[in-house]
Amino acid sequence: MKARKGGDLRELVRRAVSAGGIDDSSGAQEETTQMCLVRGGKRASLLQRRTRTRPPDLTHSIFKRRLDHAAVGAPFRNAPVTNFCMLISAVMLPSTCVVVPTYWSRAGGASCAGDAVYDHPTAVDAPSTLDALLESLEKLDTRTFYLLILVAVTGADVARDAEARVRDLVAGYPGVTSLVFGPSTLQVLRERLNGEAGEDRTSFLDLARYPKIRNLQLAIPLTLGSQAIVALDDDEIVTDSAFLRKATEPLGTSIDGRVVDGLSGYYLQDDGGILLRIDPDKSRSPNIFDRKASIMNAATEMLQRDPGDIVLTPFCFGGNMEFTPELAASVGFDPQITRGEDIDYLINARLEGKNIFMRKDLRILHRPPAGGSYQDASWSKLEQDVMRFTYEREKLLISQTVPDLRPLTVEELMPYPGEFLSDNHEEDAREALSAARYPEDIDGFLRHTTETAREKIDEYLRFRTSWPNVTARLRDDAGLRDKLLSRMRGV
Incomplete structure (x- = not known):
């Protein structure tokens, strides 16, 4: 033998x-x-x-x-x-990377001051939604993809336990080639990328905060030479045996003269549909923040009416999102975003002349635990929505004046997120925050939000030029690639 x-x-x-x-x-x-x-x-x-x-x-x-x-x-x-x-x-190594960030907290869900905040982290001693996703992935043709799992934690003291828990879960699915990327592997990346000069090239690559985690979901597959990146979330289940084919087949092709640089699909709700359940009273409100779910449904219905199976979209879903290596290498997730990083990424891509499409039959079952759904309203989520929409509006404004950005208008992003980027969104924000019993000075918060959004723009312009340089360095780093391959299970 x-x-x-x-x-x-x-x-x-x-x-x-x-x-x-x-x-x-x-x-x-x-x-x-x-x-x-x-x-x-x-x-x-x-x-x-x-x-x-x-x-x-x-x-x-x-x-x-x-x-x-x-x-x-x-x-x-x-x-x-x-x-x-x-x-x-x-x-x-299979040319398609399926990447899944997973979020963990201390036993019993204990929290400490300074913890990273996520929608629904799993306590290390509690059942995880990740198991159901892994089971559904193992039913696919596992020769066509490898799995990258990013282990994010609320605090550094839980990192070892969380990484061990994820490795135990993954070990139950030996048919899936996989790489568990936790804090220990992140340190390897930092040492390789920053080098002896001590220059920090990894400030926007981290296992804390959503956009920095999302940047890792682009950076690691690029380092490994992946030709397609399929981003899922750990509270989903793949129910379509053709899901990966549908997710990767259109990437790099052209539709109506536009390159499909990125792709997204829908979330299936528990009832099997793709529309969000809405509160009838809120759907009749004149306030756009009350009607957010209704506006999102209107955007979905608009795309469904558009001719064709794959259509240009003004919105996307971060847990069902696909990237060509060219898109991933040229556009990163803005690290200043605290919520809604998927929509922000689509805007960033548009500003760089890249196109993200919606594939109507690309669907994945979304089953967030209590507290992690769009229906779970809180003044904290509302506060973050106001901040991000104010910031997105500033991006649209500067796109009209910065020479190498593609000018982008509110009309191109209607009805969602465009409705929230209009001139009158501040008054609706004031009213919604008041109704939610926001504990701080609302007018002061709105002024501060506008001021900081303008300040953040300069940082964003620096980031957008730094990202391609960092990804180019990663793609050329054979030593880092070797280290990642040596940690991969099933290769």
């Missing part, structure tokens, strides 16, 4: 060498083969099994396509032989 495994792997390496145009005059092929067998027996066995299921010409074309791609091939073309085993692993 060992000899046959070695023979299969030698042929695999020979094809990789040939496809990559790598000079083998020094006998590197045999040395690499032996190293892969000795140091990566499990990996070699997996490669052997995968290769046997593919015709030789297809295996060769996979190597060539992946090696020709700058994110994977370029760093390895002239790499020393010691990196070659990782090259083979990178090439054979």
Whole structure:
């Protein structure tokens, strides 16, 4: 068996060498083969099994396509032989990354001052919604994707327990190739990216706060050379066996002369529909914040009326969102957003001339626990909505004057989020905050929100130019890629 495994792997390496145009005059092929067998027996066995299921010409074309791609091939073309085993692993890694952030708190749900705030973190000693998602993913064709799980915590003292809990959950699904990315792996990324100079290039990559976590869901797949990124949330269940095909098939194609840079789909509600349940009294209110769910439904109904199965959209859902590597590398999640980072990302993408579409039949069951639903109103969520919509309006205003931004108007984002970006939203915000018994000075809060939104714009303009530089560095970092691959389960 060992000899046959070695023979299969030698042929695999020979094809990789040939496809990559790598000079083998020094006998590197045999040395690499032996190293892969000795140091990566499990990996070699997996490669052997995968290769046997593919015709030789297809295996060769996979190597060539992946090696020709700058994110994977370029760093390895002239790499020393010691990196070659990782090259083979990178090439054979499925090209689609399914990424899921999961949020954890202390046992019993205990909180402390200074904790990161999430909608519904799971206590490390409580049942997790992640288990149901993993079970649904295992029913898909697991050869077509690998899973990246980002472990976010409310406080540093729970990090070890949370990471251990997630690893235990993932271990129950051995058929899924996976990487659990927790605080320990984040430290590796920081050391690689910041280097010896001490320059902080990771300020917008973190396992705390939604937009910084979302940036990791782009950065890590880019580092691993993924060709499609499918972002889900840990309170969802995949019910459609064709979900991944629907999620990735349109990426990079053109519709009506526009490139599909990104994609989104709907959340299925418990009743099987895609419309939010609404409070009849609030739906008749003249206040846009009371009518938020109704306005969101109106946006959905507008898209459903538009001809075609895949249509340009003014809104998206962060737990059912897909990215080309080009979009992920050029547009990041603004780290200054505290809520609604998915809508903000769509706006950022539009400002950069990128297009995000809605696929009408791309649907995932959304089952948030109590306290994590759009129906769970609080003055805190309302406060954050007012802050983010004020900030988004400032982005639209500066898009009219900054030369390299695509001008974007409120009308292009109607009815949602456009209704909340109009001139009169401040009066509605004042009324809604008063009705919600906001504990602070409302007028003072609104003035401060407007002032800080304008101040944040300069920081956003710096971020939008920094993000492509950071992602380019990550895509060229073969050493970091090696470290991530070595921590991956099932490769």
